[in-house]
């Protein structure tokens with residue numbers, strides 16, 4: 001079947017868009033955005049889902065999700081990423097234990113692990129009897145991490161468009177060596193991010209979470225450092241959101257706790273060594 005290029009641009013419900021924008025930006029919400037279509041409306045509604053029903057996610061749905069992921073742009077078309085689909089409850093439980101022991105990973109019917117994958121392209125070099133020393137550099141590691149991240153976000157949007165819920169899992173990098181063994185990754189392949197996917201449980205209380213005002217993130221032509229007061233205002237907005245979730249806490253302390261020192265990286269301060277051990281020296 002031949003398909004011609006087309007753009008999806010239907011007009012979604014204006015009240016629903018206003019609601020999402022209000023939740024996302026609070027008082028800093030733009031008055032109107034005429035360019036919001038169904039795709040963007042879906043993106044505006046995103047929330048991480050950490051409680052799933054027992055309903056399965058079909059193989060067909062995962063095929064569509066991976067096709068969407070593979071349709072993302074990829075650096076120099078090198079496609080230097082892969083994804084491991086975990087459904088086996090025992091392997092999922094073992095992966096969860098290695099990834100911060102997060103219950104929602106066990107609960108989700110599907111756990112995808114996006115992989116920075118230079119093993120495949122190394123094999124191409126071997127097949128053609130050509131050198132591949134360029135893979136040993138940090139730039140190549142970054143390329144595959146960016147590729148995996150870009151693909152993962154396409155997967156997230158695809159899943160959400162099917163009515164599924166997702167939560168990313170960065171903790172797959174807590175124990176990257178053991179997780180790589182569990183998933184039987186070859187040398188040159190490294191876990192970047194996991195994604196729990198399932199049907200959102202009605203009890204899941206998470207809602208659209210406020211983000212920084214757009215004018216803090218969006219710099220016109222050149223960079224402008226935000227005023228401390230603007231960050232303070234966002235602290236208040238996020239605190240109010242978390243209060244609705246049962247535990248008010250502002251944003252800045254979360255950031256401070258994650259950047260304070262080596263210990264705040266929760267074991268991930270040895271990433272360079274782990275990459276090297278996994279065949280990605282990242283020089």
Ligand SMILES: Cc1cc2nc3c(=O)[nH]c(=O)nc-3n(C[C@H](O)[C@H](O)[C@H](O)COP(=O)(O)O)c2cc1C
Pocket residue numbers: 046047048049050100102167168169170171172193206207208209
């Ligand atoms: C790369 C990445 C890693 C993440 N890792 C985790 C994780 O290990 N556990 C978790 O509960 N949430 C994780 N999250 C979800 C974030 O906490 C969440 O996206 C953020 O708090 C914003 O909330 P929202 O997605 O509901 O808007 C991760 C998100 C990203 C993008």
